[in-house]
Amino acid sequence: MTSSLGPEQVLAFVALGLGYGALIAGLATGLVVTYRSSGVINVAAGATAALVAYVYSELRTTGVPFALVIGLVVAAVLGALQYLLVYRPLAKAGPLAKLVASSGVLLTAQAVIVLRWGADPVAAPAILPQETVDLLGVSIPQDRLLLAGLVIVATALLWALYRHTRFGIATRATADSAKGSVLLGLSTGRLEVANWVIASVLGGLFGMLAAPTTQLQPTTFTLLVVPVLTAALLGGFSSFGVTVATAFGLGVVNSLIALLQGQSWFPQVEGTPLPGVTELVPFLVLAVTLYLRGRALPDRLTAVAPPMPRAPRPRRAGPAMAVGAVVAVAALAGLPFDWRQALVNSMLGAVLCLSVVVTTGFVGQISFAQMAVAGAAGYVMATVGGDLGLPFPLPPLAGIAAAVLTSLLFSVPARRVRGLQLAVLTLAGGVAAQRFWFGNPQWGSGLRPANVAPITVFGMEISPSRSFWGTEPPSQGFGLVVLAALLGCVFLVAWLRRSDLGARMLAVRSSEAAAAATGVNVGAVKTLAFAIGGLLAGVAGVLYGYTFTGVSADRFGPLTSIAFFGVAVLGGVGTVGGALVGGLLVAQGLLFHAVTTWFGIPPDYQPLFAGLAVVLTVIGSPDGVAVSVADAARSLRVRRLALGES
Template sequence: MMEQILLFAVLGLGQGALIAGIALGVVVTYRGSGIINLSTGAVAMASAYAFWSLTTGFFGFTLPVGPALAGALAVALAVGVLTEVAVFRPLRTSSPLAKLAGSLGVLLTMQAGVLLIFGTQPQQAPSILPTGTTTALGLTIPSDRFVLTGLVVAIALALGAVYRWSRFGLATRAASENEQAALLAGLSPNGVSLANTLLAALVAGLLGVLAAPIVQVDSITLPLQVVPALAAALFAGFTSLWVACTAGVLIGVSQSILYYLSTQSWFPTDNGNAMPGLQQLLVFALMVVALYVRGASLPRRGDAVEQRLPAVPLPDRLLRPASVAAAVAVVALVVLPFDFRQALTNSMIGMVIVLSYVVITGYVGQISVMQLALSGTAGFVLSHLSAGWGVPFPFSALGAVLVATLLGVGAGVSALRVRGVSLAVVTLAAALAVEQALFNNTSFGGTAGVSVPPPTLFGVDLGPKADFRGLDGNEPSPLFGFLVLAVTVALGLYVAHLRRTGLGRRMLAVRSNERAAAAAGIDVRAVKITAFAISSFIASVAGTLYGYNFGSVSAARFTALAALGLIGFAYIGGITRVSGALAAGLMSTGALLPHALDKWFGIKGTWALLFGGVSLVVTLVANPDGIAGAAHRRRTAKKANSPEVFRGFTPVEAKEVVS
């Protein structure tokens, strides 16, 4: 058995080298610009696809290995330039959360671009590294694992030497520690950031090409390698290249050994197969350990400007706009054709889950990627309670919401010391672990889906197949739409009213400055736990509505990439406002806007993903407050220019009001 463990440990060097290379890219980017680049794995994906296409004649011509490798690296550098110039540089004065969301927009855009060009079929790229074998300790091992690992170690050593002894390394450290002093010394923080971004893209692109034959080339595997790479970067404190490299290689080795152990007869199984998601659970556990060892916060940077979070204006009217919107929705649910009626219902469910982001991210300033995972948990628990145990509505829904809310609160309690982008990194790993280990486990969920009986109350069917079918007489029934509408309006009013309460003001104080809030007598821990509870409750309600809407719950609907896309839509709509949640819901998967684009213009699926990624970047750069924020500013400006505002003011006083 020890020989087999050793063999799988060596085989894991290939994936470990890829993780280490992406981790090096993450650290280099953070050193240069202070941005945790979630799209580093996507750069490796783009380079791998470019190399495969150039060597296989995908574009109608075939290049030798050398020119194809040069072309793939040129693609990586081009992506780096575009990312820096179009995203990172305009966001240099933005908050860390906005910068993280910007890199998310790049990830979504690149993934959609690859899907549109190359499709969904995984590809096997040709190998540049030696394809022979080596005999060591009585084991026959592919030589490429040793070569790839040695190359990554050499890259780490070379980068370490550059940062330690070169003028470029000194400039990078100076810009990181004090941008103002660096500017006075004649250094350009923008130039330093660009150089580091290009260096990170080159490393990630090279490793993507070299490791492609070991891990398959597709639009999911390579981009998500950034998650274990982030664990390695956490161990490195986002500063140490050597620690990031070592941790990345060891993570890959550990995952390979864990895979071997999961195939043994004594290891717990899922319906006769190896337990799913163990490697993702390992990465999440390692992140928790890294935060405990290295501390919960990232190294602070000496930025030259103040970093501003999106504004959270106080809502002035609630009942009137809510009543008008509800009335319009009621009429639409009856009058619209069945497909648009379904899209409207999907939109409202999307609005509900985005409301959970308004609370946890908009009000408290914490990016939690677990919200969609909590929705999925509620949906699967609902299926077990109602279909498995026969618990009737509404008790089955309440039980599912309670279980998922407790899970969210537990995650919040365990992450009390984690804040901001650190929380986003950890919850991304947690969401991926829940997706793979829980949702893909057939005893709990499964990719085939589990059924959810329709909600009935006092013998009245309230589900999508109820007798009342609207004007066209087709499913889904408007009755279920009315149920979803009532829940959406109630939760929307609550979240808007929360901003007016003392708890809402304490949330904003914690978002602004946790230490200052604590000094003012605010219990920061209690505020965070309460925010996690409210946000988890809202996300869980969305999960139960989803289950009733489709009559089943499937793991494919609650992936980590889908969660990232949902965060993107939340930022586009306006993540600090309830009206932003309404806009985001209309853009979410299966909602009115995607359905209309599909039916009227044939724009579907991947094109919608591309639209979301590009829109997220444009929104963050041009309008950080989102669609709802822009509308609020226009209304405020209109009121400021109204003659009624200046009645009783002198001309000088009126001028001061406008300014």
């Protein structure tokens, strides 16, 4: 376990870290390019690069010549297609819709990889020389150094391209003012497609070059989203130099942590080095830097640029809740077990979406940490009910309290950091919580799930797996508990929107400066929004724990967070109805179950359809399905009235 910590070892690990840093840098510079040209934070950059690397790997192993060149062409085509099919139709949509579309592309690319190449690791054939070179008495793999050198060359070329060519100047101009570019006669569409091709080729190239240094798995590159976003964000999504330097820094630190983990003094948990430290570092770097730099970053990143989804006051909430409750009770009583489970999953999803409605829809803070907040509730509940053995209702109450506290922790940076910056920070925080807390065998459950004691009231166990009045599980009694929790949450959020506090939240969302000028305490409003959002996510986390009779770290990971946020936005992030629609759309929810059952979609293809559905829905309804349906209904009423009058 213990290895020496001499200068040679440090040098060797620094060199190894350069390879990892080069991959982060390659993807992050691509991210800067797409953000500059289209205002898209392309969270799918890693997944697209992985797809290219898989294609290359297959071509090489099957003996097809010019595999690298074909790989680059595939990358170029993927970049152009992404822009033309996804982001061009969303040109006038807000940053939220583009972010969600990007998460849909990520899910789609990931699903394609799993379908075509499976989930098992693939060893990609090497492109760069595999020999080692002797540097200061240390044998260092040549490929890592070459990779780092190539990244530096590519960055210098990119810098020159965007600084000194008319194409580069036009791209920067368009990032500043698309309207100005159009009025000058520039073809912004051509500029954007060219930039997407450049970004995709860059990511694909470094994906292919770096693939042999790590085993290819569907999530290998996708999970780099946090360090990649960290590097791009610290470079202000504009500076290639700072982005690449940060990427190398993160790569080297990551590698050095691996070296330190081999030391006897490094904290151990159950005989293995403390997990999650490598995930904690980017989060801390990001949190400290953003907090210190505060608003020095470009406005485009600090503001949730309009148009934000609409957040109308709920009308006739009471009768709608009563009708919904009756329908849900009838469905729980009458539906077969598989549909019942899908309904319970949808209700759970709706509760989590309601937390996104409060933090993002009402107060404009993009938080990707809601799954982590829910996870905090689940894990604390498991500990209080299991290890401490405290009776119901103390475990869920303790879980919800923990969720509120965790969410309040995320509200601290939100006082200084806003918009897309906060999105990246909370995503990094969520990953750190997943690995450092939930995945920790001592504080969380390690790789195993932590059991959750069932609800027991007056000696009666209300568990999803128990028969309820002789019916087949999942238990209808548990379904009623979830329904009651959902109704409580719906009432809370509907009341909030109609209250003065809700109005203050929307004022903060519209303009923090204007809200402050009219006497609104912006910091307090944000903190309250995070507390209420945390409470709702906590309720969802507790219900998740009970539904699956346990909690496990993989349920609260970054991809789940991104997917859930996407579902909340698709439903309609500004309304209670949107959250309910979001609940219908969640994986294993009612709509998903209906489509897969009625159309007989094999389970393997379900993630692919889920990813495509996210992309298509966001293109069709950038404001969310609930708002689109409400608009359509209103138009119909107006048309009927007009016909009646005529």
